[in-house]
Amino acid sequence: MATVEVRDVRKVYLRDSQELVVLDGISIVVAEGDFVALMGPSGSGETTLLNLIAGIDRPTAGTVTVAGTELSRLGEGDLARWRSRNVGFIFQFYNLIPVLTALEQVELPLLLTSLSRRERRERAATALKLVGLSDRLGHYPRQLSGGQEQRVAIARAIVTDPAVLLADEPTGDLDARSAAETLELLGTLHREFRKTIVMVTHDPRAAEKARVQRHLEKGVLVG
Amino acid sequence: MKLLPLILKHLRHNPVRTASTALAVAASIFLFCALETIIAAIDWGLKSASANRLVMRHSxxxxxxxxxxxxxxxxxxxxxxxxxxxxxxxxxxxxxxxxxxxxxxxxxxxxxxxxxxxxxxxxxxxxxxxxxxxxxxxxxxxxxxxxxxxxxxxxxxxxxxxxxxxxxxxxxxxxxxxxxxxxxxxxxxxxxxxxxxxxxxxxxxxxxxxxxxxxxxxxxxxxxxxxxxxxxxxxxPTKTETEAAFRAGFVSMGGNLALLLHTIGLAVTFTILLVTANTMSMAVRERRTEIGILKTLGFSDRRVLLLVLGEALLIGLAGGAIGIALGWVGIPLLPRVPFLGDALRGFPRLYPTPQLAAYGFGTALLVALAAGFAPAFLSYRARITQLLRSL
Incomplete structure (x- = not known):
């Protein structure tokens, strides 16, 4: 069963009244529990494709269906609600909120659920334990290394148990050791927890961790 | 209510900015209450003049x-x-x-x-x-x-x-x-x-x-x-009038004092509105990426709007409360202030009423909400991709 199904997607941006085609007739299917790496030179549209799958941008044409929901049919409010339940997003620069501790960062998506404060805290602590940061619950981002920050971001992405994990160059800002740890963690989530993962990367060693590698060039899937 | 700790965290993150904004609101509310109290005192003086007393002066x-x-x-x-x-x-x-x-x-x-x-x-x-x-x-x-x-x-x-x-x-x-x-x-x-x-x-x-x-x-x-x-x-030749009319005329010798004081109060409140709006805008502009992250995590536009408005409201609450407390304690002491006190000493009832305190508090909340509205609305409208691009 497909968790992500992208059909004939075209994305055009207007730049000073000039049309800029970023994605041109993309179709891609990601099966449930699969781990797909999207590769390509910078500017080939892989982040845009990831944004479309995450429901944070809308295609100019074509359809994006994730976890059985065609996203173009949802209004902004419904799309936000859908995102909170179905998508875990991992950014290149971690994007943690400076004023929150690791535990509070991970608890953040759970604020949108009906869980009690105790339940939220328990789940957040469990997610942090899973990424090996159970001893860093009260630490702020400034007190963590880059690798630890990215692991907090991964914990935040998985805490709601979403249908799909989307990672935008998750190792792009990390040293080799931290990058390897992060990839290992994503691999574990894929293998042991059967998580569906779509990862954008420019790093061939990172892409090797994925089960499937797809290549984009100038907005077109070439492999 | 779940968002309250998040709002408080943000306010505590930059305590100097939060405190100075709240104090600016407090100062304006204090001034507002002081001016309104003086206007009310003048009004009282006029209203409570005895009806069976006339004052005669040279015409x-x-x-x-x-x-x-x-x-x-x-x-x-x-x-x-x-x-x-x-x-x-x-x-x-x-x-x-x-x-x-x-x-x-x-x-x-x-x-x-x-x-x-x-x-x-x-x-x-x-x-x-x-x-x-x-x-x-x-x-x-x-x-x-x-x-x-x-x-x-x-x-x-x-x-x-x-x-x-x-x-x-x-x-x-x-x-x-x-x-x-x-x-x-x-x-x-x-x-x-x-x-x-x-x-x-x-x-x-x-x-x-x-x-x-x-x-x-x-x-x-x-x-x-x-x-x-x-x-x-x-x-x-003489001009004879009731005591109330005489007092009103006496007060109006300096022009329409009530209008002048009201205008000053309004100008101060408007200035503070601009200062607070600017501070709120700065605070939100610095957090564009963060707002993008919240929206990516599934926070709706409405929820983000409430977060920003909530911050503004809390600043207004704190500023209003401090301003009212200052007014409650400080306004009765104004007649003791050198020079200023000389002009005020003759006024009876120089203390704020509970109604004025409520009015001042409401004004503080309104000013804060108005100040927070523009940045909140911009956050509400902004698309996630735009917000994350500012990283």
Whole structure:
């Protein structure tokens, strides 16, 4: 069963009244529990494709269906609600909120659920334990290394148990050791927890961790 | 309520900015309350003037005196019960910063016309017996630590009321005021004998105004007209009006004071609105990426709008509460502030009411919400991809 199904997607941006085609007739299917790496030179549209799958941008044409929901049919409010339940997003620069501790960062998506404060805290602590940061619950981002920050971001992405994990160059800002740890963690989530993962990367060693590698060039899937 | 800890975290993240914004709101609310209290005090003074008292002055200006001979003629007009001369002495005790209002009056008639200045009978008799005697309000007596029997000197700032030596006064009585019964009555006056002023200045002084008590307030217009008609063709034509009208005219001599104060209050509030809006905008602009992250995590546009508005509201709450507390404690102390206090000391009821506090608090919340609206709305409208691009 497909968790992500992208059909004939075209994305055009207007730049000073000039049309800029970023994605041109993309179709891609990601099966449930699969781990797909999207590769390509910078500017080939892989982040845009990831944004479309995450429901944070809308295609100019074509359809994006994730976890059985065609996203173009949802209004902004419904799309936000859908995102909170179905998508875990991992950014290149971690994007943690400076004023929150690791535990509070991970608890953040759970604020949108009906869980009690105790339940939220328990789940957040469990997610942090899973990424090996159970001893860093009260630490702020400034007190963590880059690798630890990215692991907090991964914990935040998985805490709601979403249908799909989307990672935008998750190792792009990390040293080799931290990058390897992060990839290992994503691999574990894929293998042991059967998580569906779509990862954008420019790093061939990172892409090797994925089960499937797809290549984009100038907005077109070439492999 | 789940978002409250997040809002508080953000406010605590930059405590200097949060505190200075809240204090700016507090300062404006304090000023707003102070101005409104002064306006209310003026209003009270006007509203609570006695309906059975008329004030007669020279028709041209208060600066022109009226002949002393008028007193007997006024007293002879039907409907007039009592007449008292009253001259603004403008005496200064030691230094202008010690200023308190002082009048030369026909003490016996004046005290009868103004029963709200409550003087014990023994002190009243002593005052009437003593040419240099005076009565001072409790507020002024406490201000200078005076008691009955004390002697002090004072010199007028009005040239015609000056003599070689300052006037010497003996405190014969300290009058009390019942603010429950007569809320607009001031406890800071000093009253002394017009006769003392008259004799001290070589019998040159005339009457500044006449305070006229009438039997029937409903006949006030007719009596005032009759009095003015009596002196119409004299060297000193008069203008007679009710005490309330006289006070209103006196206040309006400085222009429309209430309008001026309201305008200042409005200008201050608007300025603070701009300052707060700018601070809120800066705070939100710095967090564009963060707002993008929240939206990516599934926070709806509405929820993000509430987060930003919530921050503004909390700043308004804190600023409003501090401003009201400052007003509650500080406004009654304003008459003690050097120079400023001189202008305010004569005002009765110089304290904010609970209604004004509620009004001020509401204003603080409204100002904060208005200030937060623009950045909140921009956050609401911004697309995630735009927000994350600002990384």
């Amino acid at each position: 041209v200006s208060l600066q022109f005196p009226l002949p002393l001979a008028y007193k007997a003629r006024i007293a002879g007009v039907p409907g007039v019960r009592r007449v008292a001369t009253s001259n603004w002495f403008f005496g200064v005790y030691q230094d202008i910063k010690n200023f308190f209002p002082n009048f030369a009056v026909d003490a016996e008639d004046y005290l009868a016309i103004y029963p709200e200045y409550e003087l014990p009978e023994a002190q009243r008799s002593e005052l009437l017996r003593t040419l240099k005697g005076c009565a001072v309000g409790r507020d002024t007596a406490e201000r200078f630590g005076w008691k009955a029997g004390d002697v002090f000197s004072m010199e007028s700032r009005i040239p015609t009321y000056r003599k070689a030596e300052p006037f010497e006064f003996v405190i014969c009585g300290i009058y009390e005021v019942d603010l429950e019964k007569n809320p607009s009555t001031t406890g800071s006056l000093m009253l002394f004998h017009h006769k003392y002023l008259y004799e001290g200045t070589g019998q040159r002084v005339q009457a500044g105004t006449y305070i006229i008590e009438i039997a029937d307030p409903e006949k006030a217009p007719a009596i005032a007209q009759a009095l003015d008609a009596m002196f119409e063709n004299s060297d000193a």
